[in-house]
Amino acid sequence: MMKHLLPALSSAFICSLSSLSAQTPDQVQYMQSAPKVYAATKINSPIHIDGKPDEAAWQQAAWSNAFVDIEGEHKKAPAYQSKIKMLWDEEHLYIYAQLEEPHVWGDISKHDAIIYHNNDFEVFVKPFDDQALYYEIEVNALNTIMDLMMPKAYRLGGDAMMHWDVKGLQSAVHVEGTINDATDSDKYWTVEMAIPFRSLTSYARKAMPATNSYWRINFSRVQWQHEVQDQTYQRKKEGNRFIPEDNWVWSPIGVVNMHHPERWGFIKFVEAEERNPALPATFALEKAAWNIFYLQQAYQRQNKQFADKISLLPSYSKILQAENSKLQHSFLLNKAKSFYKLTLTDPATQTTVTLDSHGNYHIHHE
Structure with a gap:
């Protein structure tokens, strides 16, 4: 599976995947789409993180485009809609995601467990242009977090630093329905986050955005087919193997591998609302x-x-x-x-x- 490499995998196995991560010319053709750009407006009052977009700032913020398949719009459209909003202030990047879902479930409750074994929402952020490191945060419908730092992408020899945490991260999940109840139908679940800029550091260097600056960022949704056994949701199998998950993303990569930060979208940090922001000049x-x-x-x-x-x-x-x-x-x-x-x-x-x-x-x- 190219989207993730489990932190528990041996370094020898990770190295053996290096040839698989190299793109064929045909795959490179699918990696030519322009990345998405979102202009996040600066706010003066902090957001209360409760999973609900009650604040006026959220109401005024624009929705992103709906997520597409990780390989691009030439693939089948996602079965359920996913979209995000972003805001920022002097201390935090705020993210709000709404994920349409008729069956909201989750059973992983341990911090830094492998969250994408449940349906999840994932944030990838790279503040520094001139350094390879980036950060990943995953959350399921129980608001269980897995967070890590990547010194460089797996395919380029990087290894996940699982001991790293987003210090001061605030997150909340709201379910429009009932979680883990297989007898009813749900509408959606939401994720709201406040990511402290002070936690995104490159050793002694702080990741503080300047107005009109750009960071690389992307969002992913892992969606499994499920079955119900004894009124409990489980990932669906064919024979003894799980049916492969769907990977739906904000800005498509072109291949089934999120760890291409050069293919992510951009957040532009703006003071006032800006529609249709341009790509960076570079x-x-x-x-x-x-x-x-x-x-x-x-x-x-x-x-x-x-x-x-x-x-x-x-x-x-x-x-x-x-x-x-x-x-x-x-x-x-x-x-x-x-x-x-x-x-x-x-x-x-x-x-x-x-x-x-x-x-x-x-x-x-x-």
């Missing part, structure tokens, strides 16, 4: 760099070495040629062509991205 440059990275992986699998020219990469004419026409690039390769470092510059924005074959990434603003 987005096209970053997208081009990661497309080269994906296609270098495909080239290396076929040729046992990396390419020294982007024109040699598969799907060059379909994916890379047009988007690189106004960019300046160079490769630094070792003699065996088993390692490369890409430098990609956008003269229009005076911005440079460096990205190597291990996924080490940095963005430089002139």
